[in-house]
Amino acid sequence: MRGYIMAIRLLAFALCAAIAVPAAAQTAPTDEAVIATAIPRIDAMFEDFQKKNPTPGLVYGIVANGRLVHVRGFGVQDIVAKRPVTADSLFRIASMTKAFTALSILSLRDAGKLSLDDLAEKYVLEMRNWRYPTADSPRIRIRDLLSHVAGFVTDDPWGDRQTPLPEAAFTAMLKAGVPFTRPPRTGMEYSNFGYALLGRIVANVSGMPYRTYVERTILKPLGMASSGFEVGEWPIERRSIGYRWENDAWLEEPTMKHGAFGAMGGLQVSANDYAKWVGFLLSAWPPRDDADKGPVKRASVRELAQGSNFTRTRRRMGSTAESGCVQSEAYGMGFRVAQDCQLGLMMHHGGGYPGYGSHLLLLPEYGVGIFVFTNRTYTGAANLAWDAAFLLNDAGAFTPRELPVTPDLAAMHDKARAAYASGDVTALPLAMNFLMDRSAANWRIDLAKLREQLGNCPTAEPLHATGALTVAFRWNCEKGKLDGQILLAPTKPLTVQALRFLVVKQ
Secondary structure, rough: HHHHHHHHHHHHHHHHOOOOOOOOOOOOOOOOOHHHHHHHHHHHHHHHHHHHOOOEEEEEEEEEEOOEEEEEEEEEOOOOOEOOOOOOOEEHHHHHHHHOOOOOOHHHHOOOOOOOOOOOHHOHHHHOOOOOOOOOOOOOOHHHHHHOOOOOOOHHHHOOOOOOOOOHHHHHHHHHHOOOOOOOOOOOOOHHHHHHHHHHHHHHHHHHHHHHHHHHHHHHHOOOOOOOOOOHHHHHHHHHOEEHHHHHHHEEEEOOOOOHHHHHHOOOOEEHHHHHHHHHHOOOOOOOOOOOOOOOOHHHHOOOOOOOOOOOOEEEOOOOOOOOOOEEEEEEEEEEEEEOOOOOOEEEEEEEEEEEEEEEEEEEOEEEEEEEOOEEOOOOOOOHHHHHHHHHHHHHHOOOEOOOOOOHHHHHHHHHHHHHHHHHHOOOOOOOOHHHOOOHHHHHHHHHHHHHHHHHOOOOOOOEEOOOOEEEEEEOOEEEEEEEEEEOOOOOOOOOOEEEEEOOOO
16 A cells, blocks of 8 residues: 555656645554564664764654654763753753744734734834845745744854843844845745744733743643743753763853743753644644644644745755655744655754754654754754654554545546446546547547556556545556546536546556
């Protein structure tokens, strides 16, 4: 089945198929028994990384089927007290905080308190007098900040150190204006400053501090009781101390308090807590009719994956970078969003911070997430999260989610088989374009050639829906196999706008 589905995906590309998303889909859970068989090898990968890089401490987790199915810590959270890393050790996750900020903005949008197309200056008045780089520059929207297209310069080294900036100092910075690296909406460039602005918008619109809004709207409803922005509120015994390697020795990084830039990277979590967040994000797929339990609507969570601007091609992370397919990637909202030829939709984000490194990889089509936290500056072990995902895939742990084949699609497939057998497509309910695109006479010639090449096709593989109005099929014929696709038109009653065939090469 896995090979057939891969072939159908390739067929869809070959036939230039239009892909739609139906209102509901079947959930095929990931095989936890297969995951268990791969755990020793994955554990060894992470342990080897922690020792050889080196990194004082590391914890990673695998979330599948809505729960944390495996978590493992290596090393220590404090090189002096030598407390071992556990699933309850607290790590700052740096830029993986941005997804919490983005979802907070979407929750305010859902409540009718803002629009993503609103100008940011509507809520941050200090921006109104900014000087833009060109006379024809568009003014910055909230949407532009979410997707890093506001025209700000990449600021990872500078931005990371701004976390404790007092709100009053941030206000002064905004009043003074900032230099642009390009006009807004002309390119994607990662900006911590932009997400700090989003944090200010959350505060101004909600009427409460940014951290309070995130805690009340997301952390508390999800039961993330060990997570928060002010690290000093937790005992030192719980915290993983951040270090950097300098002059052949470990140097403790300063612990930064929460401030105006916390929205871009200040959150502290445990693995046990973070798994609840990952499970919540993954629960947004597939779209369905179940009750929406929140804390933010499933449809809004899925918006985080809308990487709709300035796409680029890039190689995968990890050991399959050279041998694997090149991905198409864009920045969504708080996530980098990629399409992979094997695993489909991949959402990921790293976190680099003084004293910490982290990474999250989500596979929404399989309901799987893999995350890793470390307490060494900018060491996130991202490659290992990706290697673990492909290792699990190769082991057979992932089952593709199958969209339901509607009764209408099944009935139309039966009619297509009858048309093949009779050599006449006119018995199908055809859309007005069908015989304009290819005449009935030419269809009779084409079907006759196929029947001469393949013979009768008495059986069929299970149908593979790629939307509520699109189905792919494979027929087992006397002298080979025939792949095909039926594409229905948006009409009532339903009609066939395209019927496509592709002989499977032996």
